[in-house]
Amino acid sequence: MDIDRERLREDIEANAAFGAVDAEDGRGRTLLTGSDADRRARERFVDRLGDAGLDVRVDAVGNIAGRWAPPECDPGAAPVAFGSHLDSVPRGGIFDGPLGTYAALEGVRAMQDAGVTPDRPVEVVSFTEEEGARFGIGTLGSSVAGGHRDAADALGLVDDEDVTLRERLDAIGFCGDDAITPGAWDAWVELHIEQGTRLTEAGAGVGVVEAITGITNCEVEIAGEADHAGSTPMYERTDALTAGAEFVLDVERAAEEVATDRESAVATVGQGTIEPNARNIVPGAVRYQLDLRDTDSETMDRLVDRCRSSLARLERTNGVDTGLDRYRTNPPTPMAERCLAAADNAAATRGTDAIRLHSAAVHDTANLAAATDVGLLFAPSVDGASHSPREWTDWDDCAAAAGVLAETVRALAE
Amino acid sequence: MDIDRERLREDIEANAAFGAVDAEDGRGRTLLTGSDADRRARERFVDRLGDAGLDVRVDAVGNIAGRWAPPECDPGAAPVAFGSHLDSVPRGGIFDGPLGTYAALEGVRAMQDAGVTPDRPVEVVSFTEEEGARFGIGTLGSSVAGGHRDAADALGLVDDEDVTLRERLDAIGFCGDDAITPGAWDAWVELHIEQGTRLTEAGAGVGVVEAITGITNCEVEIAGEADHAGSTPMYERTDALTAGAEFVLDVERAAEEVATDRESAVATVGQGTIEPNARNIVPGAVRYQLDLRDTDSETMDRLVDRCRSSLARLERTNGVDTGLDRYRTNPPTPMAERCLAAADNAAATRGTDAIRLHSAAVHDTANLAAATDVGLLFAPSVDGASHSPREWTDWDDCAAAAGVLAETVRALAE
Numbered sequence: 001m002d003i004d005r006e007r008l009r010e011d012i013e014a015n016a017a018f019g020a021v022d023a024e025d026g027r028g029r030t031l032l033t034g035s036d037a038d039r040r041a042r043e044r045f046v047d048r049l050g051d052a053g054l055d056v057r058v059d060a061v062g063n064i065a066g067r068w069a070p071p072e073c074d075p076g077a078a079p080v081a082f083g084s085h086l087d088s089v090p091r092g093g094i095f096d097g098p099l100g101t102y103a104a105l106e107g108v109r110a111m112q113d114a115g116v117t118p119d120r121p122v123e124v125v126s127f128t129e130e131e132g133a134r135f136g137i138g139t140l141g142s143s144v145a146g147g148h149r150d151a152a153d154a155l156g157l158v159d160d161e162d163v164t165l166r167e168r169l170d171a172i173g174f175c176g177d178d179a180i181t182p183g184a185w186d187a188w189v190e191l192h193i194e195q196g197t198r199l200t201e202a203g204a205g206v207g208v209v210e211a212i213t214g215i216t217n218c219e220v221e222i223a224g225e226a227d228h229a230g231s232t233p234m235y236e237r238t239d240a241l242t243a244g245a246e247f248v249l250d251v252e253r254a255a256e257e258v259a260t261d262r263e264s265a266v267a268t269v270g271q272g273t274i275e276p277n278a279r280n281i282v283p284g285a286v287r288y289q290l291d292l293r294d295t296d297s298e299t300m301d302r303l304v305d306r307c308r309s310s311l312a313r314l315e316r317t318n319g320v321d322t323g324l325d326r327y328r329t330n331p332p333t334p335m336a337e338r339c340l341a342a343a344d345n346a347a348a349t350r351g352t353d354a355i356r357l358h359s360a361a362v363h364d365t366a367n368l369a370a371a372t373d374v375g376l377l378f379a380p381s382v383d384g385a386s387h388s389p390r391e392w393t394d395w396d397d398c399a400a401a402a403g404v405l406a407e408t409v410r411a412l413a414e
Numbered sequence: 415m416d417i418d419r420e421r422l423r424e425d426i427e428a429n430a431a432f433g434a435v436d437a438e439d440g441r442g443r444t445l446l447t448g449s450d451a452d453r454r455a456r457e458r459f460v461d462r463l464g465d466a467g468l469d470v471r472v473d474a475v476g477n478i479a480g481r482w483a484p485p486e487c488d489p490g491a492a493p494v495a496f497g498s499h500l501d502s503v504p505r506g507g508i509f510d511g512p513l514g515t516y517a518a519l520e521g522v523r524a525m526q527d528a529g530v531t532p533d534r535p536v537e538v539v540s541f542t543e544e545e546g547a548r549f550g551i552g553t554l555g556s557s558v559a560g561g562h563r564d565a566a567d568a569l570g571l572v573d574d575e576d577v578t579l580r581e582r583l584d585a586i587g588f589c590g591d592d593a594i595t596p597g598a599w600d601a602w603v604e605l606h607i608e609q610g611t612r613l614t615e616a617g618a619g620v621g622v623v624e625a626i627t628g629i630t631n632c633e634v635e636i637a638g639e640a641d642h643a644g645s646t647p648m649y650e651r652t653d654a655l656t657a658g659a660e661f662v663l664d665v666e667r668a669a670e671e672v673a674t675d676r677e678s679a680v681a682t683v684g685q686g687t688i689e690p691n692a693r694n695i696v697p698g699a700v701r702y703q704l705d706l707r708d709t710d711s712e713t714m715d716r717l718v719d720r721c722r723s724s725l726a727r728l729e730r731t732n733g734v735d736t737g738l739d740r741y742r743t744n745p746p747t748p749m750a751e752r753c754l755a756a757a758d759n760a761a762a763t764r765g766t767d768a769i770r771l772h773s774a775a776v777h778d779t780a781n782l783a784a785a786t787d788v789g790l791l792f793a794p795s796v797d798g799a800s801h802s803p804r805e806w807t808d809w810d811d812c813a814a815a816a817g818v819l820a821e822t823v824r825a826l827a828e
Contacts, residue, residue: 195645213644232610234669246659248659252653252656268653270643272691277685277686279703280684280705291643
């Protein structure tokens with residue numbers, strides 16, 4: 001089963017032309033849902049699905065699926081699906097999304113060329129608005145397909161110009177009425193660029209993702225007492241910022257300690273404000289937004305506990321009042337054992353060096369795990385650059401990863 | 415020499431009516447330079463100076479001086495001056511400024527009532543825009559009188575409504591053409607509320623200020639590397655905020671260590687920003703504004719050195735780039751020995767418990783120290799509240815401090 005590297009490259013490069021941007025440091029594109037560039041990218045994708053003999057469906061939120069059911073397969077069997085997305089962030093790269101979408105199509109073509117006849121139908125899928133760049137919610141299309149969000153709610157979302165998703169999709173002719181339901185699939189596999197450097201550092205050709213990280217967000221407030229920066233001696237202060245500084249370091253230390261045996265654990269204080277934020281006033285309050293991630297729910301809980309312990313200590317030692325609101329928890333998503341095994345075997349069969357790793361970013365695959373068995377593969381990405389024209393994956397690496405993807409799906413569809 | 419407590423109270427309460435604000439927690443006022451409330455406060459002050467037989471002068475920036483030259487004095491001798499200011503911050507208290515201004519007038523009246531005949535003329539002074547609440551620059555009037563700022567420059571300053579100081583003063587009839595020149599004074603003494611609690615804690619009736627604190631301001635930048643909060647492992651981060659947190663704690667520690675033998679040393683990180691300040695991005699840079707104060711220049715230099723050491727350490731240990739810009743240094747202002755001695759003696763003569771202390775805030779007196787011998791007295795302030803309607807000094811305490819002020823000036827004018 002041979003991957004046609006040039007055919008795959010041509011697809012990705014042709015897709016990259018839609019919304020292409022001037023970029024000195026690479027090849028970038030801006031492909032927002034419902035834009036004219038999106039229409040052309042989708043129309044080309046549908047044409048190419050048709051060229052390969054696939055039957056195309058479009059669901060209410062514009063998710064696209066092409067079905068290959070060769071005469072030899074059982075047309076009533078639950079299909080194996082694979083794919084990714086075609087949209088991008090503003091000035092994004094040309095591989096983030098399209099690699100997985102067109103590698104899936106190339107996988108079908110490779111099976112066809114090699115005379116492989118799967119027992120189950122195979123579907124090639126592209127989800128709408130994975131980046132959330134226009135409607136603000138990432139993995140939107142797969143969250144509807146996966147049953148986590150109502151289609152009508154999604155279609156009612158408005159963009160910055162107060163135009164709904166329904167209007168955007170209608171305008172480009174991609175508000176469909178077919179059903180694309182991952183619950184009816186036997187399995188799903190996605191290929192995506194890594195957005196990190198573990199593969200290139202390991203010299204591996206493909207990453208077999210064991211789990212997609214969970215994310216929990218907390219808002220923390222530390223209240224001290226605003227005071228005159230001149231006339232308040234050091235020993236009379238209840239300085240919210242110095243207490244906040246201890247908290248920031250406690251959060252870092254907690255993640256570093258957890259990460260000694262789990263590289264996947266990360267904790268970030270990325271956003272913060274000081275009140276009143278005046279040069280000559282001892283800070284009266286600080287507020288922080290926390291982003292805590294791990295592929296293991298208990299570890300995430302432990303990180304939150306460490307944050308609470310830090311705040312309790314600061315109440316005792318610094319006299320501040322504190323509060324922690326854990327307002328969002330997306331649990332980690334483990335990949336299905338049979339998808340992991342199929343991917344490992346596929347890499348071995350193809351002679352592609354593989355490593356197991358975790359996904360530190362969320363992908364459409366996370367929305368499908370409750371509906372079907374899921375797998376996720378990573379292709380190497382130079383310097384880990386993504387969401388930037390600097391994003392790059394060598395064509396040989398694209399082809400090798402696409403080969404492992406195709407072989408994985410072939411095995412699952414047996 | 416008796417202070418008439420009720421006469422002083424009446425003056426301060428009548429002045430408090432100008433710009434009085436509704437306040438549940440005390441008696442507040444808003445008196446901005448050039449407002450109608452300012453006009454009325456100034457007109458009443460001038461009237462009361464006239465009632466006491468003082469000759470009133472108004473200079474270019476609206477500073478007001480009333481001169482008492484009894485027949486027994488040498489009219490050519492350099493006068494002793496005392497006073498403070500009449501303006502307030504928005505929703506300020508009724509004592510901050512007016513206590514010192516009207517206590518000076520009451521001092522003249524007390525000398526007159528007691529038949530005290532000074533050898534030198536005595537002047538009662540109110541400086542314009544001490545708070546900087548309208549034109550943004552604190553101790554503005556005294557900075558012009560003290561020769562630190564050109565009158566024309568000051569008059570050209572604009573407020574939030576783009577109106578110049580000159581227009582504001584013209585509108586209320588207080589842009590004068592007389593000279594008020596501290597360089598021609600033999601000495602200057604100011605009485606002000608403490609804006610702190612050292613007097614009430616010591617149970618003292620008056621504070622004899624040894625020095626006004628110096629202030630140095632620095633801008634610090636710490637640059638790390640903005641990164642994805644999910645896909646950047648802890649060990650690969652150059653987090654500007656965690657480095658910044660260490661810096662904030664180093665600054666606090668430096669001031670605490672210095673302050674073990676110098677309570678006057680304080681260091682505050684009051685203002686800060688994070689870039690890009692997004693929940694899911696490892697901070698790429700932080701910027702802080704520092705306020706470092708002490709009554710001793712070398713100690714201020716030592717605090718700045720400690721900040722530089724901290725940044726140098728962070729460059730080594732955290733891999734960040736740092737910069738420190740010491741953009742402002744107002745040196746400390748020691749009070750004149752003869753004013754200190756006169757104040758100590760005055761307190762002893764009046765039977766008022768006095769302590770020596772420093773001023774952690776800047777006052778008009780700081781601008782006059784280069785021109786003449788200066789002294790500064792503090793009156794007790796309940797809970798140290800100031801710039802708030804909660805500000806309060808008992809009338810007995812006002813009278814006691816005014817008595818020490820009058821006795822100090824009497825002695826200096828001998």
